Amino acid sequence: MRSSRSRPQPFERIAPYYDRIMQEVEYEEWVRYVESFFPWAKGEVREVLDLACGTGTPTKILVQHGYRVVGIDRSVAMLRVARRKLGPEVPLIAADLRKFALRKQFDAVLCLFDSLNNLLTELELSEAFENVRRHLRDGGVFVFDVNTIYALEHYWGNDVKVKEHGDLITIWRTTYLPGNRLSRLDFTVFAPDEEAPGCYRRVDELHLERGYPLKTLKTLLNRAGFRRVYLFRHLTRYTASEKDLRVTFVAR
Ligand SMILES: C[S@@+](CC[C@H](N)C(=O)[O-])C[C@H]1O[C@@H](n2cnc3c(N)ncnc32)[C@H](O)[C@@H]1O
Structure with a gap:
């Protein structure tokens, strides 16, 4: 068994395995849910910015649904997988979502799958929200989700989980x-080593997520210029509470 235990940037080394690890995720349903907020924008939604697009699964679904989509992610390895999936037509940009600058505004900006929990300070979150505001046309919608503090404390908790995904094994x-x-x-991640049949390749990564009170997130959005902010229990239209695991924000 080979071991490689250095710790590069999150999502760089696991990128080739990400889609198999996430194969249970109901992305189609998730994207339909997000799209159900597009009528909340003033005017039609045609151009969508998918922030922290990762390997581009939601990006691809949106393209299939007829939107013109641009994807941004800071992990080049995740974008490499996305490029294979999306072909050459869809613009993909390697950048930090707090700092990218495009000479363009979008009808909708998305940031899915608790990507914003990867921002570890309120300052970083504010930078992100302000940058989203700059790239959203007047009346456009910003939709994102977060893991709540409750989810990080009680669902992720202090735990060790082992999962199988076909021939991959993951330890959380x-x-x-x-x-x-x-x-x-x-x-x-333990993945079969193609160069050494019967052996597994080991890949380690450290991921950090911070939880934010829902009220803090709302305040930071207001400060960044979002006047209307709605919070829902993920995949529903129920008003969110701190006891939900995942909360979807719709801001404009
Ligand atoms: C859990 S993945 C979600 C990927 C995709 N949105 C999905 O739903 O499958 C989180 C992604 O956020 C990206 N990310 C985290 N912090 C970022 C930042 N500051 N700027 C850009 N991308 C970031 C990571 O590289 C990773 O691809």
């Missing part, structure tokens, strides 16, 4: 640090 070791509402995920 989570530690919750209540003082700063930070969850540490030590993530390991």
Whole structure:
């Protein structure tokens, strides 16, 4: 068994395995849910910016649904997978979602699958929200979701989970640090080594997610210029609470 235990940027080393690890995720349903908020924009939604697009699964579904989509992610390895999936036509940009600058505004901006929990300070979140505001046309909608503090503390918690995804094995070791509402995920993938049949390649990554009170997120959105902010229990139209695991925000 080979071991490689250095810790590069999150999502760089697991990128080739990400889609298999996430194969249970109901992306089609998720994207339909997000699209159900597009009529909340003033005017038609045609151009969509998919922030933290990762390997581009939601991006692809949106393209199939007829939207013109641009994807942004800071992980070049995730974008490499996305490029294979999406072909040459869809613009994909390697950039930090807090800092990218396009000479263009969109009808809708999305940031899905708790990507914003990867921002570890309120300052970083504010930078992200302000940058989204700059890239959203007047009346456009911003839709994103977060893991709640409750989810990080009680669902991720302090735990070790082992999962199988076909011939891949993953280990999820989570530690919750209540003082700063930070969850540490030590993530390991064992994947069959194509160069050495019968052996597995080991890949380790460290992922950190911070939980934010819903009220704080709303305040930061208001400060960034979003006047109307709605919070829903994920995949529903029920008003969100701190006890939900995932909350979807719709802001304009
Ligand atoms: C859980 S994945 C979600 C990918 C995709 N949205 C999906 O639904 O499958 C989180 C993504 O956020 C990206 N990411 C995290 N922080 C980022 C940042 N500051 N700027 C751009 N991308 C970021 C990671 O590289 C990763 O691809």
